[in-house]
Amino acid sequence: MNRIDGHTQLLGLLGWPVEHSLSPAMHNAALAALGLNWRYVPLPVLPDRLEAAVRGLAALGFRGANVTVPHKQAVLPLLDSVAPNVRALGAANTLVIKQSEEGSASIHGANTDDQGFLAALRAGGFTPGATTHAVVLGAGGAARAVVYGLLQAGCRDIVVLNRTAAHAQALVADLRAAAGPAARLQARPLSAAALVEAARAADLLVQATTTGMRAGNDSLWPEGEPMPANLAVFDLVYTPVRTRLLQQARQSGALAIDGLWMLVQQGILALELWIGARLQREELSQLMHAACQQAREE
Numbered sequence: 316m317n318r319i320d321g322h323t324q325l326l327g328l329l330g331w332p333v334e335h336s337l338s339p340a341m342h343n344a345a346l347a348a349l350g351l352n353w354r355y356v357p358l359p360v361l362p363d364r365l366e367a368a369v370r371g372l373a374a375l376g377f378r379g380a381n382v383t384v385p386h387k388q389a390v391l392p393l394l395d396s397v398a399p400n401v402r403a404l405g406a407a408n409t410l411v412i413k414q415s416e417e418g419s420a421s422i423h424g425a426n427t428d429d430q431g432f433l434a435a436l437r438a439g440g441f442t443p444g445a446t447t448h449a450v451v452l453g454a455g456g457a458a459r460a461v462v463y464g465l466l467q468a469g470c471r472d473i474v475v476l477n478r479t480a481a482h483a484q485a486l487v488a489d490l491r492a493a494a495g496p497a498a499r500l501q502a503r504p505l506s507a508a509a510l511v512e513a514a515r516a517a518d519l520l521v522q523a524t525t526t527g528m529r530a531g532n533d534s535l536w537p538e539g540e541p542m543p544a545n546l547a548v549f550d551l552v553y554t555p556v557r558t559r560l561l562q563q564a565r566q567s568g569a570l571a572i573d574g575l576w577m578l579v580q581q582g583i584l585a586l587e588l589w590i591g592a593r594l595q596r597e598e599l600s601q602l603m604h605a606a607c608q609q610a611r612e613e
């Protein structure tokens with residue numbers, strides 16, 4: 316399905332910058348495999364042009380878009396409706412645009428990060444539930460989606476460690492309502508000692524800070540300190556895919572899950588929203604993961 320013609324349907328990625336994003340390669344591979352005459356294009360949009368860009372998508376007949384840094388929060392006032400988790404998370408990563416026959420359009424905001432994280436965690440071999448003791452590193456948008464997802468999966472014991480303690484406290488305060496009275500949701504300042512102590516009492520460690528990204532490939536886990544072998548370690552960072560933290564996890568015999576799987580799973584959930592049908596997730600996830608790896612090597 317190489318031809319672009321009058322029937323081609325469009326999807327895009329609103330962000331700044333977007334030129335290094337893996338999403339176009341990943342989504343176009345999936346759309347081609349599904350035999351759909353749809354295309355997914357990167358759309359670099361400066362913050363002060365966001366409103367014009369979103370209105371433009373609707374006017375141009377786009378079926379939907381992903382939204383990434385720095386627009387995930389700023390896009391909310393521009394939407395006609397939002398999913399319940401968008402309200403709880405304060406951010407949308409997916410727009411679904413419905414065109415009416417009269418020529419108007421409505422834009423719905425969704426967030427597939429929380430369910431994408433959960434799907435990747437389960438596919439990676441860890442099923443979260445009421446007996447899970449989780450430690451989450453970070454208190455930004457990604458950590459919020461992780462904590463919300465874990466609460467939705469029934470987790471009742473989550474410790475959030477963050478460099479800026481006030482940000483962890485704000486996350487906990489904001490998600491307290493979603494946690495319910497039975498849950499123990501705690502915020503603590505991040506230090507190597509606090510991390511090791513919390514991890515010893517946990518069975519799941521989720522790394523949702525920017526630590527370990529391309530430049531330094533450093534780790535918040537202290538070098539030379541073995542990790543508990545019963546731990547599942549999920550690092551949301553996917554540049555590089557094999558972060559230092561995941562290497563440390565593997566060396567200690569712990570389960571290691573990389574962030575590319577979350578990118579893929581949140582992408583499949585977005586595709587399902589745009590297409591309006593449930594897809595063969597297992598098959599697609601392998602194909603989309605391979606497309607990401609290939610795009611990275613090119």
Ligand code: NAP
Binds near residue numbers: 524
């Ligand atoms: P964000 O909102 O900017 O939050 C950044 C977080 O990292 C904050 O908690 C910040 O702590 C912490 N941090 C930054 N530098 C640090 C350092 N030197 N030491 C310790 N903590 C540090 O970013 P985000 O959107 O949440 O994204 C976080 C990471 O998740 C990024 O690497 C992103 O690529 C990844 N991500 C992956 C997926 C996926 O699909 N795999 C999806 C979303 C995000 P302070 O509060 O102290 O500033």
